[in-house]
Amino acid sequence: MTITFITGANKGLGRETARRLIEHGHTVLIGARNREQGEEAGVTLGARYVPIDVTDQASVAAAAANVAAHEGRVDVLINNAGVSGPLGDPSGLTAADALAVLDVNVIGVVRTITAFLPLLCRSEDPVIVNVSSGMGSLAFTHDPDRPESRVVAPLYTASKAALTMLTTQYAKGLKDIRINAADPGYTATDFNAHSGFQTVTEGTDAIVTLATEEPGAGTGRFLSRHGEIAWS
Template identity: 80%
Template sequence: MTVTFITGANKGLGRETARRLIELGHTVLVGARDPERGAEAAAALGARFVPIDVSDDASVAAAAADVAEHEGVIDVLINNAGIPGPVGDPGTFTSTEALKVFDVNVIGAVRVTTAFLPLLRRSPDPVIVNVSSGMGSLAYTHDSSRSESKVIAPLYTASKAALTMLTTQYAKALPDIRINAADPGYTATDLTGHSGRQTVTEGTDAIVALATERPGAGSGRFVDRHGEIAWS
């Protein structure tokens, strides 16, 4: 049985990823900051709820301890939790806003990965999926034919660029673990104001694909629902 832990799994991409992986036979742990929404999502999905605030060291440590006590192992870690931050004129942004976006979207992935590494290393085929975005791609945001080039969200895009680089570095530093990044694409979720062209199911295609690959599939890759894409 594959045990999968997903952060930010009470709604949107995280919840749909949980639903799909449960259908594929995974034992899914729904990680969420809000206890009421997290418990509701887990009950509806047939998963177990584990409270976690990825921006809080103590909360992350408690979540890892909870999983160590109950499951004892993690096969797949999906770092999905993220926030959009402010958009538009960066002249109005504050350092507090910037720190919050990076604390959740980048440092949150560092916190959770560090805390769960001992559990991942108990798995015969440990996997980490970082939910990044084409919004963090220099090539995509400079290509006028792509939707990524139309949005001005400096803090969010910068944080996702950092997360993709973090993925490549972790893949090199941790060769015993398969670590890849997923680009969900422009998906209709709360984060996009439900303006995305893709359904939430389509938006989870790349995440689910990376979470269910066979051993030896490769590490340090950036994948969308159509396949592997260039790091740029």
């Protein structure tokens, strides 16, 4: 049985990923900061809720200890929790704004990976999936034919560029773990006031693919539902 832990799994892409992976036979752990929403998602989907706030080291450590005590290992870790930060005109951005976004989207991933590494090392085929975004791609955000080029989200885009590069570096440094990044694409969720043109199921295609690949599949890749992305 594949044991999968997903951060930010109480709604949106995380919740749909949980639903789909349960259909694939995974034992899914719903990681979420909001207890009420996390518990509801767990009951509705048939998963176990584990409290986690990726910006709080003690909370992340407690979540890892919780899983160690109950399941004993993690086969797939999906770092999905994320925030957008301020949109539009960047002239009023503050250091506090930047730190708040990076604390979730980048530093939170580092906290979570470090805390869960001992559990992943107990797996026969450990996998990490970081939910990044094409919004962090120079090519996509400069291409007038792509929706990424029509959004001004300074801190979100910077954080996702950092997360994609972080993924490649972890993949180089942790050779016994398959570590990849997923680009969901422009998906209708609360995150963008449901303005995306993809369904939430379509938005989770790359995440589910990376979470269900056979042992020996590649590492250090950036994948969308249409295939690998040559990130630049």
